[in-house]
Amino acid sequence: MDRETPTTKIRIKRDAFRSDLRAFSSWAKAPKVRTIREFAEQEIIIAGNGRYRGFKFSLSRQPHVRLWFDAIASGMFRRYVMTGPSQSGKSLIGFVIIAMYFLFEMGETVILGLPTMEMASDKWKKDIEPAIRLSRYRKLLPTRGTGSRGGKFESVTFKNGATLKFMSGGGDDKKRSSYDARILIVTETDGLDTPGDSSREADPLQQLEARTASFGEDARIFLECTVSEETGRTWREIKEGSDSRIALKCPHCEKWVTPGRDSLVGWQGAPDEVTASERSAFYCDLCGAMWTEEQRRIAHIDAKLVHKGQEITEAGEVTGSPPRTFTLGYRYTAVNNLLVPASVVGAKEWRAAKSETPENDERAMCQFVWAIPPKPSVEALVNLDARVLAERMQHPGRGFVPSDAMLVTMGVDIGKHILHWVVAAWRGQARGQIIDYGVVETNARQLGEDRGIFFALQQLQETANAGWNKSGQSIPAAAVCIDSGYRAELVYEFCKADNAKFFPSKGFSTTEYSRPTAVGRHTVHIGEGYHVERLASSGGVKLIEIDADHWKSRLHDGYSCALDSPGAVTLFHTGEHGVHISFAKHQTAEKKEREMDRRRGEVVRWVNEHKRANHWFDAAVLAMVAGCHMGVKLNDDPVSHDTPGSWFAQQRKRR
Secondary structure (H helix, E strand, C coil), rough: CCCEEEEEEEEHHHHHHHHHHHHHHHHHHHCCCCCCCHHHHHHCCCCCCCCCCCCCCCCCCCCHHHHHHHHHHHCCCCCCEEECCCCCCCHHHHHHHHHHHHHCCCCCEEEEEECCCCHHHHHHHHHHHHHHCCCCHHHHHHCCCCCCCCCCCCEEEECCEEEEEEECCCCCCCHHCCCCCCCEECCCCHHHCCCCCCCCCHHHHHHHHHHHHEEEEHCCEEEEECCCCCHHHHHHHHHHHHCCEEEEEEECCCCCCCHHHHEEEECCCCHHHHHHHHHCEECCCCCCEECCHHHHHHHHHHEEEECCCCECCCCCECCCCCCCCCCEEEEECCCCCCCCCCCHHHHHHHHHHCCCCHHHHHHHHHHHHHHHCCCCCEEECCCCHHHHHCEEEEEECEEEECCCCCEEEEEEEECEEEEEEEEEEECCHHCCEEEEEEEECCCCHHHHHHECCCCCCHHHHHHHHHHHHEEEECCCCCCCEEEECCHHHHHHHHHHHHCCCCEEEEEEEECCCCCCCCCCCCCEEEHHHHHHEEEEHHCCEEEEEEHHHHHHHHHHHHHCCCCCCCEEEEECCCCCCCCCHHHHHHHHHCCEEEEECCCCCEEEEEECCCCCCCCHHHHHHHHHHHHHHHHCCCCCCCCCCCCCCHHHHHHHHHC
16 A cells, blocks of 8 residues: 655645535536527427427527517617517417526516406416426426416416516506516506506506516516507507517528518419419519518528618618617517418418408408508597697696686596596687696595595585686686586586586587487577586486587697687696696597498597596596586687676576
């Protein structure tokens, strides 16, 4: 046996130290974090019932996805909005892979936003859980509680400590304000674009995004949805964001193009569906050459993502500065969906063109094949911009009546929890100024709905009678129109106490409004776009029935014309910009459209398709009708309670 020398002992200790150091370094060194593109191709197995079920995810099947994943990894953006055709893997690349990446590669908690909580279990069982079970991360699935055998779906906590938290656009606002995370992923985005009737906060999508606010610039938000329409959240976000396009190099002329729906040819004029399918192909918009399916696939391998304002050179270099936005607007279409050949798309186009329900089929082609908003079935007229309206101010300030105004009126919109009110002062030539507006809470939860609304109306009655300041004098409201579309009998009862000033009012669309031809036993007055009915069944209370579409148009005309024009309507002056923006959003929540009515011919109607808050708009319309009822006219006469022919003058004469 060799004798250990001092040198040998030193060498043994040194080698042991180096071995321990290597082991410690290996243990302490953080594992390399992969990009989402690397993660997807190395970890994801295709779930579902498609022909690629059980295969590893590969960008070779849908090469455009490389652009989406690389944009996420680039660090240029903080918000990512994506849309594409149905049955193209949109859900997989738009939220499933992204959720798995942050849950398992990054070990982070993720909030998944949905329009309703009823969708949570469905999304988990159909999309998320199957993908996890086919991956090596199935060992991290919980064996107890939510996510194991079902139960109430609000969150799933995995064995690595990460949590998938489901949040919806329904329910109480507080449910969305009790949880924070750096990562928010939202699917079916357009279903979260509007606040609920009981919500006093921003729309649910904004509330969900607020859950990431504490993470500042590190927060990441992903929105995925099928396009609904031009005014839908997804399309607006894409167009207002980077509005990126996918550029492809033509295999014939070698120029860079972005083919669209018009680039699919061959199906037009085909005698039958089979011929349409056989003839269909994509072609280059520049050289006119047809692409085979193989050429289409090759063109996508070197595809480039070009943001709004940028160009691409013949050498494939993207030039120009990207837009100054943190939102990536990513849209791909049937051109980029290599899972569906041009022949199938062409056959769909042919069937849609021959359909007995062309409007429905065209809508489906736009949304589910081309990822573009369908054209509206009615003509949308030019509508007012909320930001412009918010700056339409004139002196004096809030609560002050202009020195040349002779009349003040009020409109009140009734809600279960909140009453919205608007006050207008009227000058000559029907020029109005909104001098005040606000809300009164009903405290319905504590007092009960009817008592709460009644007490809130009494508060407004005190305000209306106390009046507003005009050169040191108090000018009370001459007339108050109160919406009776909600809790009508309660409003009737309240108005009976002062039927000369407080009027229950109900609006109808132009197609529903029935204007009487003459004053009679029940019709006591006929005015411009409204009339007054005496309701014998409610103690003789006088109800103002209104052509709401007519008066909404009148109000928007007033907001749009020159400040000194007859009928102009302005807002009280403030020392700051943006003070009126919430009020202005209510005024612009509805859009004006022109359509043909079988009975009336061409009519203009107002619609609120997205159910945006419009309560101050309704209240402003009622204040305007109240002004007309008191004698406000589009003429040269100054507004006066004693204007000859005014309803007010007629009532005084009768007394």
